[in-house]
Structure formats: C-alpha cells, structure tokens
Amino acid sequence: MSYRREQRGSRSSLFDGLEEGGLSASSSYSHETNDHDNERAVDSLQDRVLLLKRVTGDIHKEVESHNRLLDRMGNDMDSSRGVMSGTMDRFKMVFEKKSNRRMCTLVMCFVVSFLIILYLIRMLRYFTLG
Numbered sequence: 001m002s003y004r005r006e007q008r009g010s011r012s013s014l015f016d017g018l019e020e021g022g023l024s025a026s027s028s029y030s031h032e033t034n035d036h037d038n039e040r041a042v043d044s045l046q047d048r049v050l051l052l053k054r055v056t057g058d059i060h061k062e063v064e065s066h067n068r069l070l071d072r073m074g075n076d077m078d079s080s081r082g083v084m085s086g087t088m089d090r091f092k093m094v095f096e097k098k099s100n101r102r103m104c105t106l107v108m109c110f111v112v113s114f115l116i117i118l119y120l121i122r123m124l125r126y127f128t129l130g
Helices: 002-014 031-096 098-129
Strands: none
Touching: none
C-alpha cells in the first residue's frame, strides 16, 4: 500500500510546476540559466532559418534551370513538328501520282531485299565461324 502512495506522490510531483495556461518557473533554475537557454534556442533557430533559406534558394535556381530547359525543349519540338509536317506533305504529293507510287514501291522492295541479304550473310558468317 505504501508503494502506491509513493507512486501517487511521484506523479503529483511531476505536475507541481503546472499552472493554468503553462509551466511556472521552477525555483531550481535561475533567471540567467533561462536567458542562456533562450539564447541557445534562438541561435539554433537562426541557424535553421539560414539553412532553410539556402535550401529554398537552391531549389529556386534548380526550378529556373528546369524551366529554361523545358522552354528549349518546347521550341525544339515545335521546330521538329514543322519539319515533320513538311515531310508528310511531300509524301502525300509523291503518293498522289501513280508513277511516283510505283517508284516508291520499287525503292522499298530494293531496301527490303538489301536488308534480307545482309541478314542472311551475317547468319552465314555466324554459323561458319561458330
């Protein structure tokens, strides 16, 4: 039973310094100690604020760099879109005429034949050397 009383006593001693709305100043701490602790806390906060300021400055520079990169990419995409539309217009003109269509078909057959022959030669080398 005395053990429970000691526990209650230690619990109540934990809350001795509490007042309505906050903590009361303990008699064990002097005014100078509190000022020193406050100075350290303020210095620590100042260091953190400076660090955050540097980090946000670095983030700002990085964002500006990425925005410039995206602008350049957008301009490049616009110019390549113009080139592609010009090429597509030329292809349409070529395929509108029958003689041009036949010529394109003939060229495509030669290209495909060349690729097949090249593949067969490489396979022949692979099997003879391997």
